Amino acid sequence: MNDQQPSALNKPYSVAITGSGGSGAVTAGRILLEAAAHCGYQGLMTRSAGPQIRGGESAAMVRFSTSPVECMGDEYDLLVALDWLNIERFADEIPLSNRSLILCDPKAGEVPALLRSNGAEIREIPFKTFASGLPDGRINMVALGAAAVVCGLPLDAMENSVREVLQSKSPEVVESALRALELGYNHDRRPQIKQPPPGKQDNRWSITGNQACGLGALRGGIKFVAAYPITPASEILEWLAPRLEQVGGALLQAEDELASINMIIGSSFGGVPSLTATSGPGLSLMVEGLGLALVSETPVTVVNVMRGGPSTGIPTKSEQSDLNIAVYGLHGDAPHLVFAPLSIRDAIFTTQWAVQLAEHLQTVSLVLSDQSLGQSQAIIEASEEVDLPLKRSVTDNPGEDYRRYQTVAENISPMSLPGTPDGMYTADGLEHNDRGTPSSMASDHREQLNKRQQKLKQFDYGDYWAEVFGDGDTCLITWGSSTGAVKEAADQLNHSVSKVRVIALRMLAPLQRDKILQLIDGTAKVLVVEQNHGGQLFHYLQSESVLPGTAESLAQPGPLPLRPGRIIRAYQALN
Template sequence: MTVPSISITMTGSGGSGVMTAGNLLLEAAGRAGWFGMMTRSAGPQIRGGEAAAMLRLSSEPVLAHQDRYDILLGIDWKNADRFAAEIPLDADSLIVGPGEAPAIFAEAAGQQFQLDLPKIAKSVSGGRPNMVALGVAAAIVGLPEEAVAQVIDKALGRKGADAVSAGMESVRAGMEAAKALPSFNSLAVNTEAETTSQEARWNISGNEACGLGAVRGGVRFVAAYPITPATEVLEWLAPALPKLGGALVQAEDELASVTQIIGGSFGGTPSLTATSGPGLALMMESIGLAVASETPIVVIDVMRGGPSTGIPTKSEQSDLNIALYGLHGDAPHLVLAPLTIGDCVFTTQWSVVLAEKLQTAAIVLSDQALGQTRAIIPRQQDVGMVAEREVPATLDEDYQRYANTESGISPMSIPGQAGGQYCADGLAHTPTGLPSSKADDHHLQMDKRLHKLTNYEFSSHWAEIEGSDDAEVAVLTWGSSYGAASEAVAAMQAEGKKVRLIAMRLLSPAQPEKLADSLQGISKVLVVEQSHSGQFYRYLRAQYDIDAQVRSMAVPGPLAIRPSDVLKTLSEWS
């Protein structure tokens, strides 16, 4: 029997290669014409330790993990019980692995089958347990051997023919061993899609997608300091930028990285940095400098559990407050958030375009759940938006860099442009840039910086709106919580219930008129987010007049919000 999706988790201790096996399984699924996603989970250790690769494979695009896992496959069971809360099993779940699985798993699953993967690997010259696990997993879900062979050749080809041969022999040994397992539902192989999967589908992570969106938007200079879970943004950009005439600099810390991109932007090059919560906190003063000097920059914040060092390897949407309010003084700026891995491309690209157009700082709030999840997704077409900064065509001795124009956007000269000299620091200033402590100058420039954002037309990109036009209940969410909320709303609609979903991509400046229009006819609003204090809910209370009953569903990390969580809350309330 074939099913629309299968969820499988592979676990193993440090060095077992569980992540490699998971990545290869995902890529092979893409070659077979499927979609899917893989979330990795690990402890806070720098190196080694237990790890889990959690996959959902499907014949259709998927945005969230299911509420349970069909299969738990252990290369070994060392400390695997630490993932118990992240890997929900039930009476229909199957456990496969060497010896007895940890009791917390065995008691939850309906079936358990002992398969000693390390022992099977020893029967193959140069065999690896993780390649045996790949073969077992491929057989269970119904992947054709040819798709697995293609990814093995790609992954191990550089190590030579012997490595490829040992890898495939291990996979075949795993597939053969899987024949002894109880029968299990599999996915249907889309033979037509196999020939077009490489053109029509991408295998990409959210962090890589942010990097792609940045260069599509026009970013050509990046300065950053590595930090979990944002480092992969930089790893993708480092080799990509030189191919486009750009450059990436690894700065000595977050303070240096943000000031370097301000300098790069001042020189006329769209510039970006990527960090996580602790780094964003260090950057706040300099982001204020970008706002005050009207120098466009983009800061990607791949959020993780906080406060302080928190849980670097787990996800949470708890940097919203600092992104919105962390700058001292009145410093209007842009805050945006991608909704899916694919949307990381568009939202980052749009953020670059907006920052350059509006000459301000843009903070892009991704998170570990988006950034470090790898997925097979439909190819993301380039929407063609490219940064265009307003630069004066001609200049004279009366050039006013901060002139109070109708739009609030003043032409920004480029260093070396004759007659374009001006002072661009963080002091309050006159329209020419001359430092001033006069109230009139201060008020004029504050009004200018605010109005250029609040008067700008952000179009329909501000949010994704789905569901019934005549619904009375709405789910309002943002960022990575969109995936679970979207699946929950789709399930309710399949039951004939009328629900609307509003997922905000533009968080600041607030869009009260647009939200009011999208809530027409709604009497109940459920606000879904992954934070402990309900930061998004409280922001909505502060900035929007919502004429409906509003309930907060604020769930802190590190556990992901699942579709059933949203469904349960909606059902209990409505």
């Protein structure tokens, strides 16, 4: 077994907790993550479930360290198995080695051969026996106590986290959980805690990616949300609903995705910054509505939390496979904005930026989060709000000769809101002249196409379009949630003889082609890393003549996450 304590953390410490539906694996993972936060660590918890969405088996994967954690590692130090129900479904998601430790209950049956084969140490603890001796005793709490010892987390931190996570439960349930936790904690003290953890930090947040998108939306000024629930985006709506009311806004659950996109177009036309959230199947239904928003220059933002596809696909797993529809999916020549948060923390800023750019440029913003970001929970440094000088241009005095779509400086013509004197105009899906009057004249069509294109192309997006790390003659280009694994791989490589540069794209459309070319100029090798089957970013960059002929693609489909070791091996194959 690997006896290194996370308090010594030269590397992050990784724990997986698995069990059948209702066993409390995910709850145990949340408590463990919060306890790590109480001790001063930063961390990340992802979760996995079977195809049932509800019920069936589940797993919580927790990783914590003294530095930010943005991805899962190549293997797990500890597996806590509450039972063995369908554990084989998680075998690829929870890689173990002869450095790993498995905690399990002998009454759960034999340890499956696929787990024994990797050489991990197996330590049996009678979770069920201990729990049965308590009123309402829970196996997961006993197991959590035993895991805390292995992880080097003190009992008081674990107890505080139990109270926080279970605060909605009755006092009797909480007391029973605390007693079960203590039984597991005191059963086997190997290895002893060698040194104290870093100490609690006051400027830390515990937040999911979906909550981060919601916070970014509020910071961006969103006041109306209409949406239809869909996995894995629904938590954005659940988090926003009460908070929109606090800022004078509202959320409406629409009857479907078609209704939700048209509702936010109507609200935005009335002057209220508006947003919807969905996943791949819902985005497909919204495409026609997005075209209406774009041609009428009505700002809207859509947060698309990607999942495995196509069709219903794998709702509970992550995949970066909606890039093509986000960039190319609208019919006609329809330039718009596409963004992708680089981490859970970055989802706050990226969503805020997307909303405010949509408002300022009077266009459509698509934000591509995914299940991995959206439903994972992270302990992060507090995010300070960025003051962006971006807002919608609205006229209170349009004048008798008001031309809503007139070509003006920066191609951003002021909007008038309903009820403004002399400010009436047509805003529908037909091509139009500068007044908004429907027109099929080639000159009007060309003028409006140019206007909608140039306002996005000529705008100065500053340095926010990407994050760049390191410097070297090999360049790793990635986007969205793949960034964490790519950064960790690059960090490992940069601590060896290799020197690697990472370009993580936050803004995918309009593509900042010249800036990318400048960054990769002089690099000997380029590897594009992403989590989908077809290499969508790779081919997109090729179509924009960004990549050198020697560039290669590492495109791994979901549901397995990209891991740093996989990226390192792909890098080594280049050289």
